[in-house]
Structures are given as C-alpha cells and as structure tokens.
C-alpha cells in the first residue's frame with residue numbers, strides 16, 4: 128500500500144520536476160522495499176489516514192537524520208493519494224505528528240521539501256519557515272531541497 132502511494136504521489140506531484148525516466152521507472156514493490164529499508168528502524172513512527180478501501184495517506188517521523196538539533200524531530204515523509212488531497216488529511220496528519228512529538232518531549236519539527244515542490248505552500252500555510260538549504264540525489268541528478276521548520280509544537284499540535 129505504501130509503495131502504491133509513493134508511486135502515485137511522486138508521478139502526480141513531481142512530473143516536470145524529477146526526471147521523467149525516473150518517475151516512469153518507479154515500481155510499487157521497489158518503492159515499498161526501499162521505504163522499509165530506510166524507515167524500518169526503531170523509533171520511526173507513523174500516522175495514517177484510511178478509508179473503506181485502505182490506506183489513503185501517511186506521515187512518518189522520528190529522530191532528526193543528520194546533525195542532531197536538541198528538541199527537534201524530523202517529519203521524514205508526508206504523502207496523500209492524489210484523489211484524497213485537499214480534504215484536510217495532510218493537516219490532520221501533521222497535527223497528530225506534532226502531538227506525538229510533543230509527548231516524546233520535542234519542541235520543534237522540520238521536514239525537507241524539494242525547492243520545486245508545488246506543495247511548499249502547504250508547509251507555509253501551516254506556519255513552517257525555511258531554515259536551511261540542502262540537496263538530495265534522486266536517480267541521476269541532485270535536486271535542491273529546503274528544510275521547513277515548525278519551531279513551536281505547542282501551536283502546531285493545536286491547528
């Protein structure tokens with residue numbers, strides 16, 4: 128199910144941004160396997176949205192990768208099926224993530240987002256601010272990405 132969501136959302140959101148050949152070559156099984164390899168470690172938590180047919184979106188999060196910043200956790204991924212977007216699920220999942228991170232003692236949360244991601248507005252609408260720039264390697268290319276930070280989880284847990 129996660130593999131299906133990753134392939135669907137990447138092809139929908141990143142067409143014209145990530146190379147066509149990479150998007151065309153994505154497979155659900157391979158994406159599910161990569162996801163499990165990357166995320167199958169203790170401490171990685173999930174919030175999920177479901178309907179009668181199953182999973183329609185998920186967020187996962189945990190300890191910040193890279194240099195640790197005291198009290199700040201990382202939202203690793205947030206993907207909602209295209210057909211379920213725009214109905215409030217993304218916001219509900221971020222709120223649930225913020226509540227859980229708070230209960231784990233964190234004060235802040237950040238996420239890496241591709242600079243060209245048309246959905247950067249979602250993070251901005253929810254009050255996150257760009258605090259760093261980096262890059263990520265996908266397929267044969269490096270892409271610029273931005274770190275969006277919510278410095279105040281008390282506020283985010285109440286949105």
Ligand SMILES: CC(C)(COP(=O)(O)OP(=O)(O)OC[C@H]1O[C@@H](n2cnc3c(N)ncnc32)[C@H](O)[C@@H]1OP(=O)(O)O)[C@@H](O)C(=O)NCCC(=O)NCCS
Pocket residue numbers: 136140204205206207208211212213214215216217218219239240244245246247248249252253
């Ligand atoms: C980005 C994403 C997670 C948003 O989830 P969603 O369920 O569609 O968004 P919601 O319906 O919860 O929207 C919450 C608020 O953000 C706003 N918003 C949503 N997408 C937006 C966008 N692209 N630009 C600006 N504002 C946006 C909504 O209008 C809403 O505002 P409101 O509270 O004033 O009504 C989802 O569209 C998605 O998975 N997209 C593809 C993958 C992706 O880009 N993931 C994130 C980066 S890895």
